[in-house]
Amino acid sequence: MKKHQSRKKKDPIAGYSCNGRMWIENNGETFLGVGRVVLLQRIQEDGSIAAAARSMEMSYKHAWDLVDSMNRQASSPLVETSKGGKGGGGTRITEAGERAIAAFLELQRRFKIFLERETEDLKM
Amino acid sequence: MKKHQSRKKKDPIAGYSCNGRMWIENNGETFLGVGRVVLLQRIQEDGSIAAAARSMEMSYKHAWDLVDSMNRQASSPLVETSKGGKGGGGTRITEAGERAIAAFLELQRRFKIFLERETEDLKM
Numbered sequence: 587m588k589k590h591q592s593r594k595k596k597d598p599i600a601g602y603s604c605n606g607r608m609w610i611e612n613n614g615e616t617f618l619g620v621g622r623v624v625l626l627q628r629i630q631e632d633g634s635i636a637a638a639a640r641s642m643e644m645s646y647k648h649a650w651d652l653v654d655s656m657n658r659q660a661s662s663p664l665v666e667t668s669k670g671g672k673g674g675g676g677t678r679i680t681e682a683g684e685r686a687i688a689a690f691l692e693l694q695r696r697f698k699i700f701l702e703r704e705t706e707d708l709k710m
Numbered sequence: 711m712k713k714h715q716s717r718k719k720k721d722p723i724a725g726y727s728c729n730g731r732m733w734i735e736n737n738g739e740t741f742l743g744v745g746r747v748v749l750l751q752r753i754q755e756d757g758s759i760a761a762a763a764r765s766m767e768m769s770y771k772h773a774w775d776l777v778d779s780m781n782r783q784a785s786s787p788l789v790e791t792s793k794g795g796k797g798g799g800g801t802r803i804t805e806a807g808e809r810a811i812a813a814f815l816e817l818q819r820r821f822k823i824f825l826e827r828e829t830e831d832l833k834m
Contacts (some may be wrong), residue, residue: 610726
């Protein structure tokens, strides 16, 4: 409690803050990053790559390439597309996709804490 | 010792790793980042913004703009240029500049450790 208070009371240098970006690579190629994870979340909401792409003002081709890149690199696909059926098929996030989203959001949460602590400790 | 060994033995998911970039902002504007700190280090080595810019394949104007941005945002200038004198003046990194370089390198070191730990803990 005491420690928490003293951390809160510390006065970061006015105006300065640490910021950053994180991503997960696979042998040097981007596997998951903020944009890719938002795309997965939109696909999860919309059930469609085209709708997800539109909502992000991204071309369908670019969205498809990102999905393809993630699926190729994952040990099992994150996005699954079924063809045919009454509605003309559908797109869904797999369990592996859900786990990847959750793992990345957790990583971002820890990164945010790291950045906040570094901001508090800044001496410029 | 035991703990250290067990950390070393943990097998990160083959091929996957966490990577990222960090920078310091001042009210939303970039103050220090990797490129800016390399520029400061080159100025320190070369005693000249022009030579530092050349060594980074950067235009003199861009290097000068970066130095100006850092000097404007710092509580005291990081780079000092003296005009005139026998050699036509010189450019040097101030004590505040040296402290800024050191602080940023320390930050990068801690960020690297953070990324290594997150890489070890990845479950994809």
